[in-house]
Each structure stands twice: as C-alpha cells, then as structure tokens.
Amino acid sequence: MTRLLIKQAHLLVHDNELKLQDVLISEGKIVEIADEITTPATRTIEAQGALLTPGLVDVHVHFREPGFAYKETVATGSQAAARGGFTTVLAMPNLDPVPATPAAFTQIKANNEANGRVHIYQYAAISEGLTSADVSDMETLAADGAIAFTNDGKGVQTAATMLTAMQAAAKVKRPLVAHVEDESLVNGGVMNLGKRSKELGLPGIDPLSESSQLARDLVIAKATGVHYHVAHISTKESVDLVRFAKSQGVQVTAEVSPHHLLLDETDITGDNAYFKMNPPLRTPTDRQAVIAGLLDGTIDMVATDHAPHSLAEKQRSFIGAAFGITGIETSFQLMYTHFVKSGIATLEQLLQWMVVQPRVAFNLPGQSELTVGAPADLALFDIAHAHTITADEFLSKGVNTPFIGATVYGQTVLTLVNGQVAYEA
Incomplete structure (x- = not known):
C-alpha cells in the first residue's frame, strides 16, 4: 500500500489561524492529520511550512x-x-x-x-x-x-x-x-x-x-x-x-x-x-x-x-x-x-x-475541507517567498497575460489529484 506523507505544512484552522501539521495520504484519501505522524510512508515530502489547501x-x-x-x-x-x-x-x-x-x-x-x-x-x-x-x-x-x-x-x-x-x-x-x-x-x-x-x-x-x-x-x-x-x-x-x-x-x-x-x-x-x-x-x-x-x-x-x-x-x-x-x-x-x-x-x-x-x-463532488476520509485533491503553496512571473514558465500553450513581470507570493509547490502527483515544482 503506497503512503504519501506531507510533513510540517501550514493548514488553515479556525479563526484564520495557520497550524503546522503532518498529513498522511493512502489509497487516494487523507487518512491522518496530526501534529506529528510517525507511520512509515512510501514517500515523504518536507513541506517546510508551505500552505496546504484543498x-x-x-x-x-x-x-x-x-x-x-x-x-x-x-x-x-x-x-x-x-x-x-x-x-x-x-x-x-x-x-x-x-x-x-x-x-x-x-x-x-x-x-x-x-x-x-x-x-x-x-x-x-x-x-x-x-x-x-x-x-x-x-x-x-x-x-x-x-x-x-x-x-x-x-x-x-x-x-x-x-x-x-x-x-x-x-x-x-x-x-x-x-x-x-x-x-x-x-x-x-x-x-x-x-x-x-x-x-x-x-x-x-x-x-x-x-x-x-x-x-x-x-x-x-x-x-x-x-x-x-x-x-x-x-x-x-x-x-x-x-x-x-x-x-x-x-x-x-x-x-x-x-x-x-x-x-x-x-x-x-x-x-x-x-x-x-x-x-x-x-x-x-x-x-x-x-x-x-x-x-x-x-x-x-x-x-x-x-x-x-x-x-x-x-x-x-x-x-x-x-x-x-x-x-x-x-x-x-x-x-x-x-x-x-x-x-x-x-x-x-x-x-x-x-x-x-x-x-x-455547481454541486460538485469532493470536499472543500482537509479532513480525514476526504479525497486527496490537494495543493501546496509557497507563501513565504516572492516569485516573478516570466513568459517561459507556463505549462499552458498560451502566454498571453499582462501579468508577466509581476511579483507574487504563493507559487504552487505540489498538486495532488486523488492522492497522485499531478504537478510538482
């Protein structure tokens, strides 16, 4: 059984508070969220405080x-x-x-x-x-x-x-x-x-x-x-x-x-x-x-x-x-x-x-919160470091945006769809 462990990501909890948590994913679902998870995993990702969201x-x-x-x-x-x-x-x-x-x-x-x-x-x-x-x-x-x-x-x-x-x-x-x-x-x-x-x-x-x-x-x-x-x-x-x-x-x-x-x-x-x-x-x-x-x-x-x-x-x-x-x-x-x-x-x-x-x-399936049992459709964002948008970084065929050259925070580090890596920086 493959297990993916995300270590020390910031999760949004009540009252807009961010809390460092570990998240364990198996069989396409979130199976555990805790301050520290020691369960052996097939792969461990060190989030280093990046923001984890649905x-x-x-x-x-x-x-x-x-x-x-x-x-x-x-x-x-x-x-x-x-x-x-x-x-x-x-x-x-x-x-x-x-x-x-x-x-x-x-x-x-x-x-x-x-x-x-x-x-x-x-x-x-x-x-x-x-x-x-x-x-x-x-x-x-x-x-x-x-x-x-x-x-x-x-x-x-x-x-x-x-x-x-x-x-x-x-x-x-x-x-x-x-x-x-x-x-x-x-x-x-x-x-x-x-x-x-x-x-x-x-x-x-x-x-x-x-x-x-x-x-x-x-x-x-x-x-x-x-x-x-x-x-x-x-x-x-x-x-x-x-x-x-x-x-x-x-x-x-x-x-x-x-x-x-x-x-x-x-x-x-x-x-x-x-x-x-x-x-x-x-x-x-x-x-x-x-x-x-x-x-x-x-x-x-x-x-x-x-x-x-x-x-x-x-x-x-x-x-x-x-x-x-x-x-x-x-x-x-x-x-x-x-x-x-x-x-x-x-x-x-x-x-x-x-x-x-x-x-x-739009009455879409899936869940809007990070909870145990939810499908592991997740995104990890680096909100700590600035990034300048450039024309050569896009995966889309289109580069037609006036925001090239803009400085932003929140670059995507990782995206999971059904627990599988769909994008990794």
Whole structure:
C-alpha cells in the first residue's frame, strides 16, 4: 500500500489561524492529520511550512480541444491547471464541434477523461453553434453528464431563446451560465467605451452591452426559478443588479476574474493586445465595485476565464487581435498577493471564493475541507517567498497575460489529484 506523507505544512484552522501539521495520504484519501505522524510512508515530502489547501476549483476555463488545439489541448490545459493548484475545472463549450448534441458532447467528455490531469467537468452549449435560436436537448445532455449549460463567448441575443433555455435548465436542475453581451451595443469595440478608448483612438464596447442583457436575464431567471450564473462580471451596474436580484430571492450566483479585480482601463497605456479581453477592462469605479461585490458576497467566486491564444493572435494591434488572457497558472498567486497578503481579505475568504463556493454553486463532488476520509485533491503553496512571473514558465500553450513581470507570493509547490502527483515544482 503506497503512503504519501506531507510533513510540517501550514493548514488553515479556525479563526484564520495557520497550524503546522503532518498529513498522511493512502489509497487516494487523507487518512491522518496530526501534529506529528510517525507511520512509515512510501514517500515523504518536507513541506517546510508551505500552505496546504484543498485543491482549487475553476468554473470557467477554455481548453480549446477539439477544434483549436494550436491554442491549447486538454493535456496542456489540465497540466497548467495543476500547476496553478487547481484539481477541478469546468470546461467551456466554444469548441469545434460545439457540444450541443449528445454525440459531440460524449466525444468531448471522453477526450477530457482520457487526457486530463485534473477533474474536468464539461459544459454543454445552450444552442447549436452558440448562436442558434433552437435550444439544445438539455435532458439528454444532462443525463450524459453536462455540468451546466452556457454559450460562453456569445450572449444569448433573444429573450425567447433565453426563456426556453432557462425553463429547460430548471427542469433538469442544472445551472444556466451566461456570457452577458448584447451584440447591438458592441459596435465593433475592442476595449471599454470611455475616456481611455477615446485617448487611444480605439473603438469602444458600451458597458450597457453587459448590464442591459443581465437585467433582462435576471427577470427571466426569477420567472423560471432556474439557477442562473453570471460569468466574468465586470461593471458596477452589473454588480448592483445581482445584489438587488439576490435581495429579491432570485437564484443567482456570479463570478469575477482576477484581471477585473486587479486591472482597469487606465492600465492600458498603449496598443498592447495582452490587455484585450471580453468583457474588457472597465473603469476604476467598476473595478472598485467588483471588489466590493466580492467582499460583501454579491459575487460568489473567482474564476479565471483561462483563454489561451497563439502568439500570432495576440502580438498584433488591439484591432484584429483575439480577445482573452491566460489565467489558471497565475490566479491563486495574484489573489493571495493582492488580497490576502495586502490585508484586504483573509485566507479563509480566498478559499471560499476559489474552493468552497464553486463546489456549492455547481454541486460538485469532493470536499472543500482537509479532513480525514476526504479525497486527496490537494495543493501546496509557497507563501513565504516572492516569485516573478516570466513568459517561459507556463505549462499552458498560451502566454498571453499582462501579468508577466509581476511579483507574487504563493507559487504552487505540489498538486495532488486523488492522492497522485499531478504537478510538482
């Protein structure tokens, strides 16, 4: 029987206190947690005070396969996830073929299982091609294992389609996840419409494209009783709408990406497409609003929207470059450094946003606490030493991030999935 012993790791205990503990793992599960464990082990890892947490959960990743393997594959994406400390991810359906049919979905799910280094749950599409008015066969797709339904990358443009989709998702008890964007208000924009876009001479996306469609959806969500989840929320108006909807009993959850918490349009000082993402970086006021929304519970969780692209697609002008940044390898470090180490939030809050709430909202198997008997999906982070992010360290095929050069704390030392090493520094 193989036994893995992690010696002297810091575990979070009550009241945000860290305590040095040994953790023994066998047969894919935690079998003992104690101040000192002397049981013989097949392998012993000296944690040297690194932080041991449950594996992180990311409900919004793009692994690009099938259809766009030159950007990322399930193998490279899941390796990157493990390097980021993530043991569970939810993969988006903007693929080719789009998983809107049972045949396409089961093929994609099988590929995830064959090539994934972490637990991968697959979204099915709301509609064919992410654009059709005809809603997918959600009953069959849910039975085949669809974790939820989304047309991420595209907003659902008609209220009638969204009503039908929400009714179908409610019937099969799966979340309906929305990329909220009214295309009639995008106007060919490449960044947020405002003072900065005018200064840079770049076409702007009206922030109303997000909040106006969100308002429509929240009304329909209340009428249908569906669990409605807002992807990558980015504007003050959107946060206000979700806060009000929650007060009215709407079953709504929301996520925010690290880049919308840490950057805003004033960080775009030139025509650098590494800052091009959808939704775009908004105003400083919007950034403060999403931070406030995260801290007060309006926004439930942090999700990366990990969106790798080739260098050719990003090393060009804002106009013509692809939207999106990578994030799964830098998310915990950035959040730990800028929120926990700075004192804005506690480590307990961070783990709520990156472990507990994603599991609860999407009804995921596994456990959010380090307890005896829990699956050994674990991550070990070095929170004591500074690290500078470099372009050559990524396991993802994508290096398209504006955070290259940033100094962070919390580099991943080790990630275990079912007690097996998925990543080791």
